[in-house]
Amino acid sequence: MTAVAPRFDPVIHAPPRLQVCGLLAAVDTMDFAAVRERVGVSDSVLSKHVKQLEEAGYVTVRKATRASRVRTSLALTPAGRSAFDAHVAELRRITGG
Numbered sequence: 001m002t003a004v005a006p007r008f009d010p011v012i013h014a015p016p017r018l019q020v021c022g023l024l025a026a027v028d029t030m031d032f033a034a035v036r037e038r039v040g041v042s043d044s045v046l047s048k049h050v051k052q053l054e055e056a057g058y059v060t061v062r063k064a065t066r067a068s069r070v071r072t073s074l075a076l077t078p079a080g081r082s083a084f085d086a087h088v089a090e091l092r093r094i095t096g097g
Helices: 015-025 032-039 043-055 078-095
Strands: 059-066 069-076
Touching: 015 032, 015 043, 015 059, 015 069, 015 078, 032 043, 032 069, 043 059, 069 078
Parallel strands: none
Antiparallel strands: 059 069
C-alpha cells in the first residue's frame, strides 16, 4: 500500500458508508445482499448510502442477470480506495493509532 496523506472525508465518515468502504476495500467486488447483511441495514438504507458513495465517484454499481435473477454488485473505484485509505489514515492520526 502506498502511503497517503491523512484526509478526513465527510462522504465516507458516516458509519454505514465507512462500513461499506471497509468491506469493499478488502475485495474486488461484493454482492449488494452480502454488504447489506454485513452492515446490518435494510435495502433502502443501504441503497441511500451506496448512492451517495456512487455520486462521489467512490463506488461502482453493476447489475447482472444470474440464474434468472438480477444481482447487484458493488466495488470501490480507484478514487474511492484512495479516499478510504486517506480517511482511515486521518482517523488513525487523530486517535493516536
